[in-house]
Amino acid sequence: MLASFRFLQPSLTGNPWLLRLQSLATPLLFLLLPFPSRSFASSEMGKLTPLILVHGGAGDIPDSGVSEKIDGVKKAVVAGHKVLQKTGCVLDAIEAAIHVMEDLEGFNAGRGSVLTLTGEVEMEASITEGKDLNAGAVTLAKNIRHPISLARMVMERTPHTFLGGAGLEDFIKRMDVPRVEDDWLVTDRAKFALQKFIEKGGDPTMMEIGKRPGDVGTVGAVAVDACGHVASGTSTGGITGKYKGRIGDTPILGCGGYSDDEVGAVSTTGFGEQIMRFNLAGRILNHMANGKTAQEATELGCKGMTERVGRSAGAITVSNKGDIGVSFTSHRMAWAYIKDGHIHYGINQGDHNSELLENVL
């Protein structure tokens, strides 16, 4: 199967016109580099302690949902941390952490995804890797348990970066990815949220995420390994009452997430239309490339978006040196990371709790 996908990659060798185009395009690519280029030697990085940081979605999480969200992000970060310690691979760690939240119905990703106006689940995900600026993304994914893994498969097993719709269906079939039934994916909470949305009517992009129970919980993770290689992943059901076929920020590179080993990695959450228009993940990394710390850059990005285009957002960031940024302009966002034998977590503005990891395991 793999071989047949590789076979699909067009060959540039031998075609003089394509070779000419390639030689013209190479200098152009340098002009398009997103961040100011810094010379970067991995020896400069020294040995870092690998780290994973997760979020469980920005929004107006009701008091009744707080403990479920905190438990979920803690579970997710522990799963990701264990994989990171075992394999040292940032992509494996991110996938493992996101799998946990995609399976929990308290999060708007995988099982528990919110519904379109037509009552369907259309999921989106992206995964990005800072070493080679590699990435994979999927949109309008249906009846899939782990959209984040599908995004990784697009990155690793196709010549493309982004698949959606009918082409994604073909890919799922060719790759023999197991399907899950709507009965499993669609939860009562998601149905209730849609019912409330329809009763009230209006614009799905206007009401604060979380005002309808079951609404909040896009999930994401960022990680750095011992050599300063970074990666990010984000997975979502989108927003309640969205049009069928609506594509949000989550699978769009530089919006729902981005990674560059020269700077760091970001995963975002919040109002997708505004995040896309503002290019939130890319802007946060640009702030870091211009000398801001991960925390300063994440705050500047989220606040900057809310001030400039309105609505709320949240983001988690890790730098290539293992510095952390967590910020949100929504009422709440659950987050967690593990460092120096402690699990650190929070959900309210200004929260920072920590517990001994051995008490959580």
Ligand SMILES: NC(=O)C[C@H](N)C(=O)O
């Ligand atoms: N809750 C979210 O983060 C929603 C997601 N950003 C979207 O608009 O699709």
